[in-house]
Amino acid sequence: MFEIFESTWVLTALMAPxxxxxxxxxxxxxxxxxxQMVYNHLGRSNFAQICKASILGVPLPLCSCSVLPVAASxxxxxxxxxxxxxxxxxxxxxxxxxxxxxxxxxxxxxxxxRCVAAFVSGVVCGSCVQLLPAExxxxxxxxxxxxxxxxxxxxxxxxxxxxxxxxxRFGRAALNKAVRYGFVTLPSDMxxxxxxxxxxxxxxxxxxxxxxxxxxxxxxxxxxxxxxLAVGLSVYVCSSASVPLVLSLVAGGxxxxxxLVFLIAGPATNAAAVVTxxxxxxxKVTFVYLATLxxxxxxxxxxxxxxxxxxxxxxxxHGSHDELSWFSHFCALILLALLTQAFRKSE
Numbered sequence: 001m002f003e004i005f006e007s008t009w010v011l012t013a014l015m016a017p018x019x020x021x022x023x024x025x026x027x028x029x030x031x032x033x034x035x036q037m038v039y040n041h042l043g044r045s046n047f048a049q050i051c052k053a054s055i056l057g058v059p060l061p062l063c064s065c066s067v068l069p070v071a072a073s074x075x076x077x078x079x080x081x082x083x084x085x086x087x088x089x090x091x092x093x094x095x096x097x098x099x100x101x102x103x104x105x106x107x108x109x110x111x112x113x114r115c116v117a118a119f120v121s122g123v124v125c126g127s128c129v130q131l132l133p134a135e136x137x138x139x140x141x142x143x144x145x146x147x148x149x150x151x152x153x154x155x156x157x158x159x160x161x162x163x164x165x166x167x168x169r170f171g172r173a174a175l176n177k178a179v180r181y182g183f184v185t186l187p188s189d190m191x192x193x194x195x196x197x198x199x200x201x202x203x204x205x206x207x208x209x210x211x212x213x214x215x216x217x218x219x220x221x222x223x224x225x226x227x228x229l230a231v232g233l234s235v236y237v238c239s240s241a242s243v244p245l246v247l248s249l250v251a252g253g254x255x256x257x258x259x260l261v262f263l264i265a266g267p268a269t270n271a272a273a274v275v276t277x278x279x280x281x282x283x284k285v286t287f288v289y290l291a292t293l294x295x296x297x298x299x300x301x302x303x304x305x306x307x308x309x310x311x312x313x314x315x316x317x318h319g320s321h322d323e324l325s326w327f328s329h330f331c332a333l334i335l336l337a338l339l340t341q342a343f344r345k346s347e
Contacts, residue, residue, distance in 0.1 A: 003207075006206070008198055011198055012332045014105055014244070015101045015105055017104070017328055018100035018103065019240060022095070023097055026186055027177075027179055028182075049080065050082045050126035050127055053126060054126060055122075057087045057088075061095035061097055062091050063092050067088060068276050068280075071084050086123060087122070088277060089289070089293060094263075095239055098267075102263075105244060106259075110308055113307075114263060117300035118264070129281070129285050184338075188342050191340070193240075221255050221305060224254045225301045227258070228261045229298065231266070232261065232264070232265025233265050234271065242262065242266050246262055256308045257305035264297040265297050
């Protein structure tokens with residue numbers, strides 16, 4: 001039992017400083033990225049809009065569940081299927097908090113490839129969907145593209161031209177809003193997933209021998225990626241909680257590429273999300289979305305295996321006990337205090 005606690009605490013202390021920074025940056029993003037900005041940049045159906053939708057989704061701190069109502073609103077306000085799918089693909093894979101956690105636990109090169117993979121997967125999925133017959137390209141509401149642009153442009157002009165609205169956006173109320181979102185709303189939404197991910201990771205780290213999977217069938221590079229893809233497509237994990245889990249699995253012997261496949265497929269999909277996506281954009285589009293996402297995930301995993309070695313990442317979790325500072329332990333205590341909000345909320 002002590003080994004489980006120790007392993008779980010070490011993983012918590014490893015990710016806590018980076019995750020707290022990510023929460024703070026995510027709060028600031030809520031002030032900088034407004035709904036009007038999103039609507040303005042995703043209102044048309046062309047390759048440039050698909051790229052904008054994908055790159056806009058990379059830093060946003062939305063999981064595969066919370067991104068769905070945003071995507072539904074985009075679709076309702078006239079965003080094309082390609083832009084909607086690009087946003088749905090890149091956004092839940094990696095947010096700003098997950099970027100910091102991935103950097104601290106898996107390294108800068110892994111983080112860079114994960115960010116690029118999130119962007120590329122959004123562009124590829126959105127472009128493939130956009131090539132489908134345009135029978136369902138009309139917005140689901142009664143708005144046409146001109147009215148949508150007019151509404152959002154007026155909203156932006158009104159917001160930018162009104163000094164009171166500007167002061168609200170960057171004044172004390174705005175600061176309170178950013179702090180509340182970053183350190184109350186986000187931990188409440190992600191708390192259960194992060195705690196579950198840490199506990200499972202602690203169990204794997206405590207009882208899974210180093211390189212356990214190396215001689216198993218999952219030790220095969222391509223087979224391990226297929227297994228991680230199947231698991232990722234069927235279960236729900238948030239982009240931050242999945243990082244310590246992947247760290248433990250890589251320490252157990254799976255390839256870094258297989259871990260990346262899981263980090264792409266897991267946060268981007270789950271059974272409930274797939275059903276909802278089918279309602280938003282149609283079943284044919286959803287099938288193309290899943291197929292292209294799977295292909296990009298496998299290709300990204302293959303590329304990562306060419307530049308990142310399993311031993312480099314495995315050394316991080318097994319050799320980190322003595323490297324943790326008092327600051328990491330202090331941040332872990334703060335993180336756990338914030339995450340308990342997720343459990344108090346449901347009582």
